[in-house]
Amino acid sequence: MVAAVITWPDHTTDRPPVTLTATGGIDRASHHRLDEAWLGAAWSHPTTRCFVVSGGQVLIEDTGDGGAELVTMPSFDAPLTEAHRYFLGIDEDGVRYFALQKDALPGRMDDAARPAGLREAGTLLSERDAQLMVHAVALENWQRMHRFCSRCGERTVIAAAGHIRRCPACGGEHYPRTDPAVIMLVTDPEGRALLGRQVHWPKGRFSTLAGFVEPGESIEQAVVREAGEEAGVTIGRVEYVASQPWPFPSSLMLGFVAHATSTEIRVDGEEIEEARWFSREELRAAFASGEVLPPSGISIAARLIELWYGQPLPGPL
Numbered sequence: 001m002v003a004a005v006i007t008w009p010d011h012t013t014d015r016p017p018v019t020l021t022a023t024g025g026i027d028r029a030s031h032h033r034l035d036e037a038w039l040g041a042a043w044s045h046p047t048t049r050c051f052v053v054s055g056g057q058v059l060i061e062d063t064g065d066g067g068a069e070l071v072t073m074p075s076f077d078a079p080l081t082e083a084h085r086y087f088l089g090i091d092e093d094g095v096r097y098f099a100l101q102k103d104a105l106p107g108r109m110d111d112a113a114r115p116a117g118l119r120e121a122g123t124l125l126s127e128r129d130a131q132l133m134v135h136a137v138a139l140e141n142w143q144r145m146h147r148f149c150s151r152c153g154e155r156t157v158i159a160a161a162g163h164i165r166r167c168p169a170c171g172g173e174h175y176p177r178t179d180p181a182v183i184m185l186v187t188d189p190e191g192r193a194l195l196g197r198q199v200h201w202p203k204g205r206f207s208t209l210a211g212f213v214e215p216g217e218s219i220e221q222a223v224v225r226e227a228g229e230e231a232g233v234t235i236g237r238v239e240y241v242a243s244q245p246w247p248f249p250s251s252l253m254l255g256f257v258a259h260a261t262s263t264e265i266r267v268d269g270e271e272i273e274e275a276r277w278f279s280r281e282e283l284r285a286a287f288a289s290g291e292v293l294p295p296s297g298i299s300i301a302a303r304l305i306e307l308w309y310g311q312p313l314p315g316p317l
């Protein structure tokens with residue numbers, strides 16, 4: 001039987017259970033965003049660090065221990081031309097961090113630096129660097145998609161150190177958008193888990209069901225609806241587990257365990273082409289034979305499956 005109270009397995013206690021969800025000691029210090037004098041002084045401070053974000057990528061450098069770090073620079077070295085400046089926060093040592101959004105990453109600062117997106121860097125960076133990057137990438141994605149006023153169509157301008165876009169024509173203020181999406185591990189009374197395959201996924205890849213929350217819908221309703229639409233199963237109890245920022249381009253993944261009250265599967269055939277119930281033993285055997293590929297990457301999906309599975313999933317084969 002599935003435990004009524006959801007707790008992470010012991011092996012997850014010594015690391016953040018979900019990638020991109022640790023603050024890494026960064027205080028976003030949002031009360032400074034409208035204070036131009038403070039921002040100016042913070043930018044000029046000799047310990048301030050900044051990095052360029054462009055097209056969802058930053059420069060990272062391997063640390064030699066299997067991880068990587070953000071390549072940052074002091075503000076007096078910053079390539080400010082044609083850059084939008086985002087204030088990201090202050091770390092535990094009082095260092096202020098800014099991101100510079102530009103059309104391109106700077107040329108190679110040294111041989112070790114290389115461009116990386118969040119899917120790669122998210123698993124390599126420290127909690128602090130991952131938090132800085134996910135904030136910068138999310139802001140950049142929002143800025144890119146919301147250049148014009150949704151009320152009157154005028155081009156908007158950036159304010160609040162990257163956290164507001166103002167419309168000079170109608171005075172409208174636009175704030176960063178986050179789109180809620182539910183992602184759920186569906187279990188049945190026998191303790192099996194329902195995993196599905198999206199049509200465009202590589203052969204053998206199975207994962208949790210997921211979908212966007214619709215207007216006028218609670219997140220619990222969305223879990224029930226999506227499980228019904230994608231796999232034809234009915235859901236009783238729904239338990240929230242954890243969330244994860246997912247700025248691809250602007251989602252917030254809300255992770256659940258959903259308890260099915262029916263087990264007959266009817267996939268929609270459009271989004272999900274196949275769904276199967278797995279016992280832990282069946283999934284273990286399917287991983288071992290290569291019939292099912294273990295989920296990889298930074299998504300909360302792998303953590304939700306791991307929560308049920310009770311042990312770390314095998315690494316990418």
Ligand SMILES: [Zn+2]
Nearest residue numbers: 149152167170
């Ligand atoms: Zn407007």
